[in-house]
Amino acid sequence: MMVHLGANGNVFGYNYSIDPYQNEGGNWTPCDISIHGHQAYANLFEGNIIQEINIADYWGPAGPDNTFLRNRIESEGIFIEDSSNYQNIIGNEFVKGDINIDTDSRYPHKVEPSTLMLHGNYINGKVTWDLQIPAQTIPNSYYLKSKPLFFGSIEWPPNGADKLNGTNPAKERYLGNTVPTSTPAPTQSVISISGYIAADVQSDNKDINSDFKVTIEGADLTGNTDSNGYFRIENIPLNKSEFTIKISKPGYLARTAHSSGNGYIVLGKAENPIKLWAGDISVNGFQDGAINMADVIEIAKHFNALTGDAAYSRECDLNLDGSINMSDILIVAKKFNRTGSSYLEL
Ligand SMILES: [Ca+2]
Ligand SMILES: [Ca+2]
Numbered sequence: 557m558m559v560h561l562g563a564n565g566n567v568f569g570y571n572y573s574i575d576p577y578q579n580e581g582g583n584w585t586p587c588d589i590s591i592h593g594h595q596a597y598a599n600l601f602e603g604n605i606i607q608e609i610n611i612a613d614y615w616g617p618a619g620p621d622n623t624f625l626r627n628r629i630e631s632e633g634i635f636i637e638d639s640s641n642y643q644n645i646i647g648n649e650f651v652k653g654d655i656n657i658d659t660d661s662r663y664p665h666k667v668e669p670s671t672l673m674l675h676g677n678y679i680n681g682k683v684t685w686d687l688q689i690p691a692q693t694i695p696n697s698y699y700l701k702s703k704p705l706f707f708g709s710i711e712w713p714p715n716g717a718d719k720l721n722g723t724n725p726a727k728e729r730y731l732g733n734t735v736p737t738s739t740p741a742p743t744q745s746v747i748s749i750s751g752y753i754a755a756d757v758q759s760d761n762k763d764i765n766s767d768f769k770v771t772i773e774g775a776d777l778t779g780n781t782d783s784n785g786y787f788r789i790e791n792i793p794l795n796k797s798e799f800t801i802k803i804s805k806p807g808y809l810a811r812t813a814h815s816s817g818n819g820y821i822v823l824g825k826a827e828n829p830i831k832l833w834a835g836d837i838s839v840n841g842f843q844d845g846a847i848n849m850a851d852v853i854e855i856a857k858h859f860n861a862l863t864g865d866a867a868y869s870r871e872c873d874l875n876l877d878g879s880i881n882m883s884d885i886l887i888v889a890k891k892f893n894r895t896g897s898s899y900l901e902l
Contacts, residue, residue: 557606559599560592560615567699570603570714572726574630585632591618593638600698601627603715605727608632608653612640613660624648625698626716638663641671647694647716650679678717694718708735745797747772747815750788751823753781753803756831757887761876768808768832770823773800785829807871809836809847809894813902823902830902834874835888846895851888855880 557568573588588606590613591599597619601609605628612618613635620642624634626649633653636643637660645655655674657667675686676694685692696713703712706725714722725735753768765785771778772792779787797816801823804810811832815821824830835847837854844850854872861867863878870876874884891898 557588557601557604558590558592559596560590560594561596563596563599564619565598567600567602568604569600569699570724570726571606572724572730573604573606574730576607587613587632587635589624589627591622591640593618595619597621599623600625602698603627603713603724605630605715605724609634611636611643612638614638617641617665618643623698626694626713626719628715628722629653635659636667636672637665639665639667641668644673645675645677646673647676647718648678649715649717649720649722650677654679676717678720683717706735707738709738710735745794745799745818747792747794747799747818747821748788748790749779749792749801749821749823750786751821752785752826752829753787753824754785754829754831755808755834756891757834757875759875759877764876765829768803768805771802771804773802775799784826785824786826803830803832804843805832806838806843807836807874808832808834809891809899810843810845810896811899811902812896833891833894833899835891835894837871846893847888847891848893852885855884855888 557571559566576586576588578586587608587610589601589609591611593612593615595617598621600623602625607630609624609629611622617638618640623644626647628649628651630651631653633650633656634645635656637658657669675689676692677684694716710723710725713719714724728735755764757764762783766781766783768781769778770787770789774796775792775794777789777792779789781787799815801813801815802810809832813823833847835851836843837851839850839854858867858869858872858880861880872880872884874887
């Protein structure tokens with residue numbers, strides 16, 4: 557694996573290399589990974605099982621920010637030459653060899669060791685940390701969020717100063733072994749949800765949009781709207797990727813939305829809230845999911861009651877004007893015979 561000239565910003569991940577060979581004569585072995593001068597910069601070499609790494613040799617300095625994470629270096633170590641400053645060598649396992657700086661005396665250029673990040677490498681039987689860096693954990697990866705599928709049941713990350721003697725799929729295939737597939741883990745999602753909900757009712761009461769309840773099927777967390785109709789529920793863990801959101805309130809026809817995925821879900825905006833129809837009244841604590849005659853009968857039981865009366869029912873006072881009367885019946889009549897599936901899909 558070699559980079560030079562304009563080869564910048566590449567990733568070389570999880571390769572296996574043994575028996576490096578050269579035919580130029582002399583008793584030397586070439587390296588498996590070479591930053592071959594010409595200022596090649598910001599390349600990442602991660603999780604490779606190899607014999608030797610050279611950072612610049614002959615063609616002038618390597619550029620900055622080449623990074624070597626969690627490689628297993630089996631034979632000769634790493635050589636940094638020719639003013640190749642600002643290299644990052646993190647969490648590697650050195651089976652043999654060391655980090656060697658300025659061993660090539662052919663060129664007068666010198667590496668400034670203080671520019672190198674040498675952190676958490678296992679060398680000569682122990683892990684050495686840069687004491688200027690407080691964190692002493694080795695990142696799993698600098699380009700993968702989680703174990704890639706091609707690892708099958710092989711442990712990931714496979715190598716590193718905290719994972720000695722590991723293997724990887726390339727090595728296993730070289731050895732003639734198959735890489736067993738792993739059973740996919742159940743899908744996990746974490747969602748946050750917020751939005752605005754409003755009653756589809758003309759009312760002067762500032763509480764008309766309060767107390768709509770938002771529930772997510774399969775989750776314990778719920779949210780309730782404030783008097784602006786606003787609600788917010790943060791970080792809901794779910795063990796499925798598709799889910800149903802239900803919006804409900806006593807006296808209102810419940811409405812559902814289907815959603816999927818991770819992240820932040822917004823349902824309705826302040827200027828365009830999700831509207832719920834009034835008129836599905838609880839009978840013996842149960843809303844039947846339809847605006848129908850049962851609701852009219854329930855309102856009739858409280859007809860002409862005013863706030864403070866024993867017969868007054870806040871749920872039946874659909875426009876919250878303090879009086880249960882014909883205006884509430886007309887609200888029921890407006891959406892008569894509607895059910896939850898009459899709503900437009902969200
Ligand atoms: Ca009903
Ligand atoms: Ca009323």
